[in-house]
Amino acid sequence: MLRSDVSSDRALARPEGREGRAASPPARAATSPRGTSPHGAAPPPAPTTDELLQLLTPDGVRRAEPTLDPWVADVDDERLLDLYEDMVVARRFDIEAVALQRQGELGLWPPLLGQEAAQIGSARALRPDDFAFTSYRENGVAYCRGASPTDLVRVWRGTALSGWDPRSIGMATPQVMIGAQTLHATGYALGCRIDGVDSAAVAYFGDGATSKGDVHEAMVFAASFRAPVVFFCQNNQWAISEPVGLQTRRPIADRAFGYGIPSLRVDGNDVLAVTAATRIALDRARRGDGPTFVEAVTYRRGPHTTSDDPTRYVDPEVQASWEQRDPLTRVERLLGASGALTEDRAGAIKANAERFAHEMREGCLALPVPAPTSVFDHVLVEPSAALARQRSEYAAYLAMFDDGEPR
Amino acid sequence: MTATTMAAALGSGLRRALEDDPRVVLLGEDIGRLGGVFRVTDGLQRDFGADRVMDTPLAESGILGVAVGLAYRGFRPVCEIQFDGFSYPAVDELVTQVSRLHYRTGGAIRMPITVRIPYGGGIGAVEHHSESPEAYFAHTPGLRVVTCGGPQDAHTMLRQAIACDDPVVFLEPKRRYWLKDEVDEELDGALPLDRARVVVEGSDVTLAAYGPLVVTARDAAIAARDEGVSIEVVDLRSLAPLDLDTLERSVRRTHRLVVAHEAQRSGGLGAEIAAGVTERCFDVLQAPVARVTGFDAPYPPAKVEEHFLPDLDRVLDAVDRVVGRPHALAGWSAAS
Numbered sequence: 001m002l003r004s005d006v007s008s009d010r011a012l013a014r015p016e017g018r019e020g021r022a023a024s025p026p027a028r029a030a031t032s033p034r035g036t037s038p039h040g041a042a043p044p045p046a047p048t049t050d051e052l053l054q055l056l057t058p059d060g061v062r063r064a065e066p067t068l069d070p071w072v073a074d075v076d077d078e079r080l081l082d083l084y085e086d087m088v089v090a091r092r093f094d095i096e097a098v099a100l101q102r103q104g105e106l107g108l109w110p111p112l113l114g115q116e117a118a119q120i121g122s123a124r125a126l127r128p129d130d131f132a133f134t135s136y137r138e139n140g141v142a143y144c145r146g147a148s149p150t151d152l153v154r155v156w157r158g159t160a161l162s163g164w165d166p167r168s169i170g171m172a173t174p175q176v177m178i179g180a181q182t183l184h185a186t187g188y189a190l191g192c193r194i195d196g197v198d199s200a201a202v203a204y205f206g207d208g209a210t211s212k213g214d215v216h217e218a219m220v221f222a223a224s225f226r227a228p229v230v231f232f233c234q235n236n237q238w239a240i241s242e243p244v245g246l247q248t249r250r251p252i253a254d255r256a257f258g259y260g261i262p263s264l265r266v267d268g269n270d271v272l273a274v275t276a277a278t279r280i281a282l283d284r285a286r287r288g289d290g291p292t293f294v295e296a297v298t299y300r301r302g303p304h305t306t307s308d309d310p311t312r313y314v315d316p317e318v319q320a321s322w323e324q325r326d327p328l329t330r331v332e333r334l335l336g337a338s339g340a341l342t343e344d345r346a347g348a349i350k351a352n353a354e355r356f357a358h359e360m361r362e363g364c365l366a367l368p369v370p371a372p373t374s375v376f377d378h379v380l381v382e383p384s385a386a387l388a389r390q391r392s393e394y395a396a397y398l399a400m401f402d403d404g405e406p407r
Numbered sequence: 408m409t410a411t412t413m414a415a416a417l418g419s420g421l422r423r424a425l426e427d428d429p430r431v432v433l434l435g436e437d438i439g440r441l442g443g444v445f446r447v448t449d450g451l452q453r454d455f456g457a458d459r460v461m462d463t464p465l466a467e468s469g470i471l472g473v474a475v476g477l478a479y480r481g482f483r484p485v486c487e488i489q490f491d492g493f494s495y496p497a498v499d500e501l502v503t504q505v506s507r508l509h510y511r512t513g514g515a516i517r518m519p520i521t522v523r524i525p526y527g528g529g530i531g532a533v534e535h536h537s538e539s540p541e542a543y544f545a546h547t548p549g550l551r552v553v554t555c556g557g558p559q560d561a562h563t564m565l566r567q568a569i570a571c572d573d574p575v576v577f578l579e580p581k582r583r584y585w586l587k588d589e590v591d592e593e594l595d596g597a598l599p600l601d602r603a604r605v606v607v608e609g610s611d612v613t614l615a616a617y618g619p620l621v622v623t624a625r626d627a628a629i630a631a632r633d634e635g636v637s638i639e640v641v642d643l644r645s646l647a648p649l650d651l652d653t654l655e656r657s658v659r660r661t662h663r664l665v666v667a668h669e670a671q672r673s674g675g676l677g678a679e680i681a682a683g684v685t686e687r688c689f690d691v692l693q694a695p696v697a698r699v700t701g702f703d704a705p706y707p708p709a710k711v712e713e714h715f716l717p718d719l720d721r722v723l724d725a726v727d728r729v730v731g732r733p734h735a736l737a738g739w740s741a742a743s
Contacts, residue, residue, distance in 0.1 A: 131479070165515040172479065173511055177503045183469055184504070187476020194432070194458045194482075201476070214499075217469030224464055378514040379548050381572040384601065384648035387548075 002067065002262045002280070002292075052265055052297055055272040058325045060333020068266075068276035075272060077340035083124060083271050084331045084341070085349045087116040090140035091328065092353035093360050097139075097153060100364055101306040106156040110137045111302035114269070117327030118234045118296040119204075120144060121274030125282060126202060131188050132171040133181035134204040137234075141204060145171040149356055150363025159367045179205055179212035182231065186222045189229035189285070200285035202230040202278075208239025210255065211247045219259040219291070228285030230278065231256070231293040234268060236300035241313040256293035268296030269327040299325070372398060408591065414584040416558035417447045417523075420565035421485065423592060425455050428483060431569060433460045434470050435487030435523075444489055445525060445584055467493050471500035474520045475508065483519045485569055491526040492535025498543065505574045506549035520574045521565070526554075527619045527669050528716055529582035531709040538706060539670035541618075544576045545647040545679070552647040553600060554578035556621025558588040560644065567600040575600075578646075580619035603650035605657060609639035612663040612726055615654060615680060617643040620667045620717060627722045636730055646676055654680065655687045662693040663729040667717050672700040694729040 055065050055072065075083075094112050101109045112119060119140030126132065126145075134141055139152050142163070151163040155174070162173040175181035185203035192199045209215050210233060222229050235252055237244050248255070256263035264280065266273040274296055281292035299322035303310045335341035376383070376391040383391075411419070424431050433448060439462035442449030452460035463470050467488055474484035488494045494501075501522065508518050528537035544552045551573050555561040561579070568575035598604055606621065607628040616624035621642045628638040639657050643650065658664050664684055666677040681696035699717040707715050727734035 133476070160513065161511040162513060162515070166479070166512060167515065173508075173516075177499070180472060180500065180504060183472025183500070184476040184479060187473035187478075188480045189476070190473060191477045191480030191482050195480070214468055214472060217464070217466040217472065220464045220466065221469050221473055225461075378510045378512075380551070381509065381514075381517060385652070386648045 002264055052267040053273055053277065054267040054270050055276065056267075056270045056330050056334060058269075058330050060330045060337060062272075062334060065273070067264075067280075068273055071276035071279045072272050075275065077335060077338055080272070080331065080335060081340060081345065081349075083120055083275070084328065084335065085352065086120040086124065086140070086144060087271065087328050087331070088349050089353045089356050090116045090120060090143055092357045093143070093149065093152065094139065096357035096360050097156070098302070098306060100153065100361060101156070105364055106153060106306075107158050108305050108307060109156050110139075110305045111300075112137055112140055114299045114301035114322060114327070115234055115236055116140055117271035118268040118274055118298045121271040122202070122204075122232050122278040122294070122296070125275050125278035126170075127199070128170060129197070129199040130170060130282070131185070131199070131201045132204065133185035133188065133201060134171065134174050135178070135181065135206060135209070136174040136176055137206070138174060138204050142169075142171060142174070145169040147171070148363070149360035150367065153360060153364045154367065157364055157367050159370060179209035179215040179218075181205065182209070182215045182218035183221070185229050185231075186218045186225075186227050186291075189222065189227035189291075190225050192228055193226070193288075198228070198286040200228045200230060200282050202232055202282075204232050204234065206239065207233065207235040207237065207244040207247055207252055208242065209233075210252050219256065219261060219293075222291040223259045223261050226288065226290035228288070229291045230281040230285060231261070231291060232278065232281075233293065233295045235295050235297050236268075237298075238300050238304065238310075238314075240304040240308060241310075251295065253293060253295035261291050261293050263293035263295065265295045265297065268298030269325050269330075271327060271331060298327075408589040410587040411558055411590050412584060413555070413558045413561045413579075413586050413588075414445055414447050416562040416588075416590045417565055417579060418449055418451070419590070419592065420562040421448060421451060421569075422454075424485070424566050424569040425451065425459060427566075428570070430481060430483045431459070431485060432477065432482050433485045433487070434463050434474060435461075436463055436465055436470075436489050438462060438487050443487060445581065447523075447579075447584075448487070467495075467497035468500050471497045471505060471520075471522070475500065475504050475518065478508075478518045478520055479516060483521075483569060485521045485523065488522060488524045490532075490536045491524055491538035491540055494522075494524050494538075494540055497522070501544070501550065501574075501576070502547050506547045509573070510549055517572045518574045519569075519572045521568045521571075521577050522575070523565075523577045523579060525581035525584075526578045527580050527582060528706060528712050529619065531712070533709070534706070537712065539668065539701065541576075541578055541646050541668075542670055542675050545676060547647075549574065550647060551575045551601070551645070552578065553645050554580065554618035555644070556580070556606070556616075556618060556642045557583070557586060558590050560642075562590050562592065563594060563597045564600055564644065566594060567597065571600060578618060582619055583622060586622065598644075601645040601648055601650060603641050603643045603645065603653040605639060605653070606642045607638065607640035609637040609661065611637040611661060612665060612729055613639045613641055613654065613657040613661045614665045614667065614722065614726065615641045615643055616667045617646060617676075619669060620722075623717065623719055623722060624667060626719050627726065630719060630723060631726060636726060636732075638726060643676075643680075649676075649680065649683065651680075651683045651687065654684055658684055658688045659691055662691050664688075664692070664696045665699060665722070665725045665729055666696065667699040667722055667725075669701050669716055671703050672698055673703050675700060694731070697725040697729050699725045
């Protein structure tokens with residue numbers, strides 16, 4: 001159900017259209033806040049499955065869920081196989097990128113292991129004319145939007161500050177400043193509304209970002225302007241070493257209530273549930289009903305980045321419990337039982353993932369180092385005389401050396 | 408032509424920009440029905456609608472961040488930050504996003520955002536309403552920083568800033584909002600946005616000023632003339648990039664330079680200008696470049712702001728210093 005706006009109807013009502021209901025907090029408000037230490041630093045317990053909207057259990061059982069079911073009625077075995085393939089590809093290239101970093105070919109990489117369903121399920125719900133504003137971990141989203149294997153590693157190789165031209169794939173340069181992209185998505189969505197089109201913007205951010213002022217301001221602006229934006233929060237339980245309990249005392253989805261933004265809290269490791277929730281949110285945006293908040297509860301099974309050491313703060317038992325809730329395994333179980341995932345099909349999917357990873361590696365190693373004077377490019381649309389002078393001076397300096405490089 | 412105030416000249420500039428380009432939108436606090444706290448946007452929401460002249464929630468980072476998204480969508484946002492001191496919450500978005508998205512994306516995404524900021528002191532205001540933050544912005548690559556000294560530049564430069572494909576921090580000297588002059592709305596032949604202008608010709612000393620102190624500098628030139636000193640006043644107009652070519656031409660004639668600004672001295676524009684001119688004109692300078700600035704203290708309470716703000720007499724004293732006439736610092740070390 002939509003929190004603060006209970007309805008399974010496709011024509012979901014506006015949050016302020018039901019003042020009586022909106023005035024009463026969601027049922028979950030009665031539950032006690034997580035964690036008991038004054039600082040709230042204790043890792044939160046994994047949420048139990050029945051707290052979350054779910055369509056596919058970790059055992060691979062398709063459950064009925066009246067709010068979500070109508071939104072994935074078209075997702076038959078074949079379409080679910082497509083989503084599964086995307087998740088396999090994402091997991092595979094993510095592993096390849098980690099390997100590239102370990103081999104010294106990338107400076108850094110932020111693994112997405114464990115978050116495949118949250119990223120693929122949401123990104124595949126978007127239309128080409130929608131626009132995604134993400135953080136740096138959404139490489140699965142970038143893949144869905146059409147980023148090439150090489151595009152994904154450009155930034156991490158250190159040859160560019162953006163992997164792609166944002167307008168070419170409808171996805172902004174991934175944001176490093178935590179949460180800033182939520183404002184950009186809101187502004188873009190506001191522009192869609194002014195233009196009178198039914199495109200939407202999606203802001204991807206994490207549980208840590210919800211502490212940022214920009215995320216607060218984005219939700220205020222989005223609610224006030226009824227901007228067609230989806231706030232898609234992947235609650236992966238960690239902001240580097242800080243557990244989600246340090247960011248919030250209550251489920252993150254509950255925050256949306258205070259802004260008058262309806263929210264959904266879904267099993268983020270369930271690709272079907274994520275797809276349905278994102279479609280609900282996008283539908284509201286396209287209908288002019290304004291922003292929706294989706295909390296996809298998932299788990300970051302790898303390090304924050306390849307520079308991180310989660311053994312210093314992760315409880316192995318908690319880690320193991322999330323491995324039991326793997327987003328790919330449950331789809332394999334379902335499609336294996338139905339007979340849709342044949343050995344041949346699985347082999348083809350694996351080969352496709354291998355090909356993507358191979359292209360990523362080859363593309364990475366072939367990336368040219370930019371020319372020295374490229375540091376002066378694109379500061380302003382029309383270069384200033386002062387910077388042109390600095391460029392000329394540095395070029396002249398470099399020219400003193402035989403090979404064009406200072407020794 | 409009839410004389411209009413600087414505030415009205417800015418308003419007519421915004422109106423023309425809204426008329427000329429349907430992608431121009433205005434965002435800010437109280438800019439709609441109220442017309443802005445200085446009434447610069449008076450009547451614009453009525454005439455252009457609430458989708459093009461938007462009252463925003465009270466959040467400056469939000470204003471700039473939403474402008475970034477609008478620019479991604481192909482709009483040309485003009486943001487009003489209500490007072491200089493409130494620009495600081497927007498600095499994050501300005502420095503980490505607005506200024507460098509063009510660079511970050513290798514030229515793919517432009518940020519044609521204009522950020523209007525009433526700035527400077529002299530109106531007897533409470534704290535955070537009299538700041539001169541230009542050095543913070545001028546230090547940030549990717550931002551153009553400009554300021555106007557009178558109604559004509561206010562109108563013309565604002566329209567040029569909005570039409571510019573780079574982000575422009577447009578600083579409006581708020582104590583000159585009521586300054587009146589005739590304004591020609593013709594843009595053809597106007598001086599480019601990034602150029603300084605000699606506003607008073609002279610031969611003994613170059614006095615570089617901008618924004619609120621252009622009026623003060625003109626007055627100083629008149630007063631000095633009575634004492635036989637010929638001051639050339641250069642209105643810098645563009646603080647980033649600096650038009651050092653125009654300054655160099657002037658200093659090569661006068662051999663002396665005084666720089667005046669309200670902002671604190673250390674790390675300020677005066678230091679950059681002094682260094683830049685010294686690098687270019689060391690061979691002709693006959694005195695160290697003198698700075699007349701606010702002091703390295705936070706902006707003081709209104710009842711003593713007159714002591715913080717460079718005025719006619721402090722400017723003239725610095726002129727006396729560089730031309731070798733008796734002055735207040737006689738006998739002091741120049742390094743102090």
